[in-house]
Amino acid sequence: MGNLLKGKKGIIFGALNDMSIAWKVAERAHEEGAEFVLTNAPVAMRMGVINELAEKTGSQVIPADATKVEDLENLVTKAQEVLGGKLDFILHSIGMSPNVRKGFHYTDINYGFYEKTLDISATSLHKTLAVAMKQDAMNEWGSVVALTYIAAQRIFPDYGDMADAKSLLESITRGFGYHYGTKKNVRVNTVSQSPTVTTAGSGVKGFDSFISYSEQMSPLGNAGALDCANYCISLFSDLTKYVTMQNLFHDGGFSATGVTESVMEKFGVE
Numbered sequence: 001m002g003n004l005l006k007g008k009k010g011i012i013f014g015a016l017n018d019m020s021i022a023w024k025v026a027e028r029a030h031e032e033g034a035e036f037v038l039t040n041a042p043v044a045m046r047m048g049v050i051n052e053l054a055e056k057t058g059s060q061v062i063p064a065d066a067t068k069v070e071d072l073e074n075l076v077t078k079a080q081e082v083l084g085g086k087l088d089f090i091l092h093s094i095g096m097s098p099n100v101r102k103g104f105h106y107t108d109i110n111y112g113f114y115e116k117t118l119d120i121s122a123t124s125l126h127k128t129l130a131v132a133m134k135q136d137a138m139n140e141w142g143s144v145v146a147l148t149y150i151a152a153q154r155i156f157p158d159y160g161d162m163a164d165a166k167s168l169l170e171s172i173t174r175g176f177g178y179h180y181g182t183k184k185n186v187r188v189n190t191v192s193q194s195p196t197v198t199t200a201g202s203g204v205k206g207f208d209s210f211i212s213y214s215e216q217m218s219p220l221g222n223a224g225a226l227d228c229a230n231y232c233i234s235l236f237s238d239l240t241k242y243v244t245m246q247n248l249f250h251d252g253g254f255s256a257t258g259v260t261e262s263v264m265e266k267f268g269v270e
């Protein structure tokens with residue numbers, strides 16, 4: 001398509017299958033001229049079809065469990081070797097809650113699982129950024145994007161402890177955005193995406209009705225995975241150099257809408 005990311009190198013976490021938001025980001029980054037390494041948890045590699053994506057985008061796959069600092073150290077070192085230089089962008093597209101997956105109610109969670117939810121879905125961003133900073137692996141004006149959901153700010157009952165993880169993720173974005181910004185002009189942002197049909201998304205109870213509700217509550221309708229990828233590309237590009245420490249809604253207007261006419265109609269209001 002274009003050359004928005006020409007010459008840029010990066011790491012893309014989280015492409016599990018062709019529905020994954022990270023998968024679309026990888027395809028679009030490739031089209032825009034970027035070179036990158038793909039990564040996912042070793043267990044996800046067995047289930048996923050990441051090698052297809054690697055072939056299509058001319059990328060190497062380096063497995064890493066994003067909760068393990070030694071895996072991340074290996075990933076960041078090897079990515080720089082493979083790509084022949086420092087990194088310009090990182091996509092953190094990782095989320096998982098064993099409590100949500102196993103149907104534990106928010107008021108009666110398993111605390112071992114809770115720690116896992118926070119570690120996988122939020123602390124992993126801190127670990128990734130800390131490893132990148134220690135290895136001085138990012139170029140000046142590099143860009144890091146993590147994906148989040150509005151349940152960090154508002155209650156969505158079925159989102160369970162993932163809401164707590166997203167709040168932490170967004171807080172880490174501000175914390176590391178400050179420190180990486182002052183140190184090396186590296187920017188860190190979260191993109192708060194509409195509900196999207198993916199493996200992680202569909203794990204939330206009542207997802208199908210929820211996605212329809214969200215669609216009707218968004219003046220532009222739900223934003224899809226490809227459009228989310230396009231937004232991420234713009235954030236990796238040099239066109240957004242002074243955007244950092246932000247939670248950026250990519251949700252068709254959902255976050256600013258109180259109610260819509262189509263939702264009101266369901267309550268018999270003309």
Ligand SMILES: NC(=O)c1ccc[n+]([C@@H]2O[C@H](COP(=O)([O-])OP(=O)(O)OC[C@H]3O[C@@H](n4cnc5c(N)ncnc54)[C@H](O)[C@@H]3O)[C@@H](O)[C@H]2O)c1
Pocket residue numbers: 013014015016017019020021022040041044064065066067092093094095096120147148149192193194195196197198199200201202
């Ligand atoms: N789908 C939605 O409705 C939606 C909405 C807003 C935000 N998000 C966020 O987008 C991101 C991507 O999710 P998705 O919807 O594309 O689903 P997905 O299931 O395709 O992606 C989630 C990824 O996390 C990876 N992962 C899990 N544990 C890991 C670990 N220990 N180490 C490394 N990777 C690990 C999985 O293997 C998978 O690739 C997540 O942060 C999710 O919360 C999704």
